[in-house]
Amino acid sequence: MSETKHQLLTLLSRMLKSPPQKALSLFTSSAHQNLYHTHESVSIIIGHFLSLNMLSQAESFIVRLLSGKITSPSFTIISLLPYLTNTSNCYDAGRVYETIISAHVKAQLPVEGALLLVNEMIDRGFVPSAILFNSVLKCLVKECDFEKAWWIFERNKGRVGLDAYTFGILIKGCCENDNLKRGFEVLSEMDRMGFSPNVVVYTTLMDGCCKKGEFEKAKRLFFEMEEIGLVANQYTYTVLINGFFKKGLRKDGFELFERMKREGALPDLHTYNCVLNAYCNDGEMRKAFQLFDEMRQRGVTCNVVTYNILIEGLCKQRNVGEAKKLVSEMKSCGLSPSIITYNLLMDGYCRVGMMDKAFYLYNELKSSGLSPTVITYNVLITGCSRSENSYQVLDFVREMEERGISPSKVTYTILMDFFARCNDMEKALQVLSYMKRTDLVADVYTYSVLIRGWCDEGNMMEALKLFEIMGEMELEPNDVIYNTLIHGYCREGSSYKALKLLREMAGKGMMPNVASYNMTIQVLKGDGKQEDAQNLLAGMLKSGLKPSNTLSL
DNA sequence: GTAGGGTTAG
Numbered sequence: 001m002s003e004t005k006h007q008l009l010t011l012l013s014r015m016l017k018s019p020p021q022k023a024l025s026l027f028t029s030s031a032h033q034n035l036y037h038t039h040e041s042v043s044i045i046i047g048h049f050l051s052l053n054m055l056s057q058a059e060s061f062i063v064r065l066l067s068g069k070i071t072s073p074s075f076t077i078i079s080l081l082p083y084l085t086n087t088s089n090c091y092d093a094g095r096v097y098e099t100i101i102s103a104h105v106k107a108q109l110p111v112e113g114a115l116l117l118v119n120e121m122i123d124r125g126f127v128p129s130a131i132l133f134n135s136v137l138k139c140l141v142k143e144c145d146f147e148k149a150w151w152i153f154e155r156n157k158g159r160v161g162l163d164a165y166t167f168g169i170l171i172k173g174c175c176e177n178d179n180l181k182r183g184f185e186v187l188s189e190m191d192r193m194g195f196s197p198n199v200v201v202y203t204t205l206m207d208g209c210c211k212k213g214e215f216e217k218a219k220r221l222f223f224e225m226e227e228i229g230l231v232a233n234q235y236t237y238t239v240l241i242n243g244f245f246k247k248g249l250r251k252d253g254f255e256l257f258e259r260m261k262r263e264g265a266l267p268d269l270h271t272y273n274c275v276l277n278a279y280c281n282d283g284e285m286r287k288a289f290q291l292f293d294e295m296r297q298r299g300v301t302c303n304v305v306t307y308n309i310l311i312e313g314l315c316k317q318r319n320v321g322e323a324k325k326l327v328s329e330m331k332s333c334g335l336s337p338s339i340i341t342y343n344l345l346m347d348g349y350c351r352v353g354m355m356d357k358a359f360y361l362y363n364e365l366k367s368s369g370l371s372p373t374v375i376t377y378n379v380l381i382t383g384c385s386r387s388e389n390s391y392q393v394l395d396f397v398r399e400m401e402e403r404g405i406s407p408s409k410v411t412y413t414i415l416m417d418f419f420a421r422c423n424d425m426e427k428a429l430q431v432l433s434y435m436k437r438t439d440l441v442a443d444v445y446t447y448s449v450l451i452r453g454w455c456d457e458g459n460m461m462e463a464l465k466l467f468e469i470m471g472e473m474e475l476e477p478n479d480v481i482y483n484t485l486i487h488g489y490c491r492e493g494s495s496y497k498a499l500k501l502l503r504e505m506a507g508k509g510m511m512p513n514v515a516s517y518n519m520t521i522q523v524l525k526g527d528g529k530q531e532d533a534q535n536l537l538a539g540m541l542k543s544g545l546k547p548s549n550t551l552s553l
Numbered sequence: 554g555t556a557g558g559g560t561t562a563g
Contacts, residue, residue, distance in 0.1 A: 134555045168556030203557045238558040273559040308560045343561045378562040413563045445563055 012044065020048040020057070046099075062103035094126035101132055111139040115152065122159050130161035134169055141173040149173055150182075162193070168201050175208025180217075183208050199225070203236045210243025215252075218243060232263070238271045245278040253278055266298075273305050280313025288313055304330070304338050311341060315348030320357075323348055339370045343379055350383025358383055374400070374408045381411065385418035393418055409440045413449055420453030425462075428453055444470070448481045455488030460497075463488055479510045486512065490519035495527045499536070511543065518548045 015023040027045050042065065049058035097117060104114045114136050118128055133156070140149035153170060167190040174183035183205050190197055202225040209218035218240060222232065237260040244253035257275050260267060267275075272295040279288035288310060295302060307330040314323040323345055327337055337345075342365040349358040362380060365372065377400040384392045397415070400407065407415075412435040419428035428450060432442065447470050454463035463485060470477055482505040489498040498520045502512050517540045524533040540547060 131555055138555070163555085165555045170556095172556065198556090200557050205557095207557065233557095235557050240558095242558065268558090270559045277559070303559095305560045312561070338560085340561050347562070373561090375562045382562070408562085410563045415563095417563070443563095449563075 015044050015048075020045075020052055020054060023048055024057075024061070046096075058099050059103045059106070062100055062107075065103075093124070094121070097121040097126060098129065098132055101128070102135065105135045105139055111136065111143060111145075114139065118152075118156075118160075122156060128160045130163040130166060133160040133162070134165045137166065137169050141169055141176070144176075146173040146177040146179075157193075162195070164190075164195055164198050164201060167195060167197070168204055171201060171204045171208070175204065175211065178212075180208055180212055180214065197225075197228075197230075199230050199233055199236060202230065203233075203239055206236065207239040207243070210239060210246070213247055215243065215247070215249070232260075232265060234260075234265055234268045234271060237265055237267070238274055241271065242274040245274060245281075250278065250282070267295075267300070269295075269300055269303060269306070272300055272302070273309060276306065277309045280309055280316075283313070283317060285310075285313050285317060285319075304335050304341065307335065308338065308340050308344060311348075312344045315344055315351065318348075318352050320345070320348040320352055320354070337368075339365065339373055339376065342370065343373070343375050346376070346383070347379045350379060350387075353387055355383055355387050355389050372400070372403065372405070374405050374411060377405065378408070378410050378414055381418075382414050385414065385421070390418070390422075406438075407435075409435070409443065409446065412440065413446045416446065416453075417449045420449055420456070423457060425450075425453050425457060425459075442473075444475050444478055444481070447475065448478065448484065451481055452484045455484050455491075458488070458492060460485075460488050460492060460494070479505065479512070482510060483513050483516045486516040487519060490523045493523055493526070495520065495523040495529060495532075498523060499532060502536070506539075514545050514548065517545060521547070 011026060015026050018026060023045055045061060046058050048054075049061065097120070101114050101117045101121070104117065105111075118133070118136055121128055137149050137153065140146070140152065150170070150173070153166070167186055170186045171183045174180065174186060187197060187201065187205060190201070202221055206218045206221050209215070209221065222236070222240065225232065225236075237256060241253050241256050241260070244250075244256065253275070257267070257271070260271070272291065276288050276291055276295075279285070279291065292302070292306070292310065295306075307326055311323045311326050314320070314326065327341060327345060330337065330341075342361055346358045346361050349355070349361065358380065362372070362376070365376070377396055381393055381396050384390055384396065393415070397407070397411075400411075412431055415431045416428045419425070419431065432446070432450065435442065435446075447466055451463045451466050454460070454466065467477065467481070467485065470481075482501055486498045486501050489495075489501070498516075502516060502520055505512055517536065521533045521536050521540075524530075524536065537547060
């Protein structure tokens with residue numbers, strides 16, 4: 001008999017005679033001696049725990065096994081299972097399954113393994129608890145495999161434990177997968193199956209409605225929820241308030257915030273951050289700071305996000321000095337600036353042309369242990385490309401790639417914009433073809449940059465080609481693109497082409513800018529098309545725009 | 554301890 005085999009047998013017999021904790025320590029210390037463990041030795045430990053109803057110990061032991069911290073990683077729990085659940089063992093096989101599956105989920109192993117075990121468990125006539133089933137469902141939804149989660153639910157809903165959480169997880173999944181309709185179906189299904197929806201379920205679905213811009217549906221859910229006697233909590237209000245603000249419904253957002261306070265649902269950190277963000281986006285910094293005081297007076301502790309919101313507001317107003325002071329303030333409150341804080345402040349400095357300060361912060365963030373992100377580089381590259389530091393643009397591209405950060409669609413667009421502004425459309429298009437070789441797809445912003453480039457060069461043929469490609473790709477051109485093309489056509493004196501685009505954009509409900517109107521009217525006049533010019537002027541006045549002073553008819 | 558809300562770049 002080999003030396004190690006002898007050691008193992010000795011160990012096994014000692015473990016069998018010892019109480020669980022002692023057995024475990026014997027096992028753990030043996031793991032350092034390069035002993036090759038077998039299913040028997042591992043199952044003795046787990047069996048000890050299970051037979052003494054020490055489920056959490058068994059579970060944490062299995063988690064350690066699964067993460068390869070106890071024995072070789074090739075030791076899979078699934079191969080252990082037959083030893084634990086065979087008929088000669090006294091353990092409750094259902095409980096063994098629950099313990100192992102739960103450990104599997106906690107160890108964040110691929111969910112397929114857990115699913116396999118759930119199915120096996122069901123096939124052997126055991127009923128997974130709601131807690132267990134939910135945790136597996138949640139994993140599937142998290143891994144963006146919602147269809148699979150749905151299928152598992154549909155297939156097993158009569159054979160597993162279910163509760164309100166199950167439906168909450170499914171509704172969240174529906175919303176994240178852009179399937180609001182099915183979210184509502186889950187809510188009815190829940191009712192049909194005899195489970196009462198709770199505030200969380202309603203809140204989740206309301207959040208989904210808001211994110212899809214379906215405010216009427218969200219409001220209806222809110223009323224429905226109150227009708228069945230459920231009381232909205234901080235989450236419910238915050239979801240709605242944030243939803244309103246995100247869609248520009250400022251008045252509704254502020255009204256709901258006041259109502260929330262009246263109803264006694266105390267706004268918390270998230271709520272205040274939402275409302276603060278709304279003020280900052282409106283440039284209402286005075287009101288933002290009043291609210292900042294209010295939240296602190298009410299004992300709500302602000303966090304890094306709160307400061308980031310205020311810092312962004314100040315930076316967007318070009319008040320980087322005050323923003324910098326807030327960073328010092330947050331530090332003195334014991335809050336460490338996050339990478340977002342740095343990105344915001346660097347962006348602020350870039351916007352006011354203080355590139356040296358931005359570079360200084362870039363070095364500071366690196367030495368503070370934070371890692372620059374693709375956004376960090378996008379900020380710096382944009383800053384360089386629009387300042388005297390344009391020679392540094394490619395240095396930062398190189399640096400980000402050296403750090404293993406892949407350029408995003410935004411990075412490529414910034415670079416296209418940079419070359420287009422240098423009147424180097426050849427390079428700009430090279431960037432586009434480079435981007436297409438990755439799996440990134442050009443969007444409206446990308447095309448607007450290139451179209452503006454061609455228009456600035458006076459090459460309307462190429463600009464129009466890109467405009468047509470956008471149509472083929474079913475990308476809806478925005479007002480920036482229309483205005484750019486209109487300017488281009490006016491510059492080359494093509495009054496009717498400009499007029500056609502003006503009408504096209506108005507037909508799509510977009511508002512041409514004043515310059516587009518002014519230029520088109522002037523070019524029409526130059527072409528002797530007085531009637532068209534007059535009509536356009538009338539249309540312009542009707543939509544509330546003021547013609548420029550230089551316009552004489 | 555199994556479900557819900559807030560911040561950055563073109």
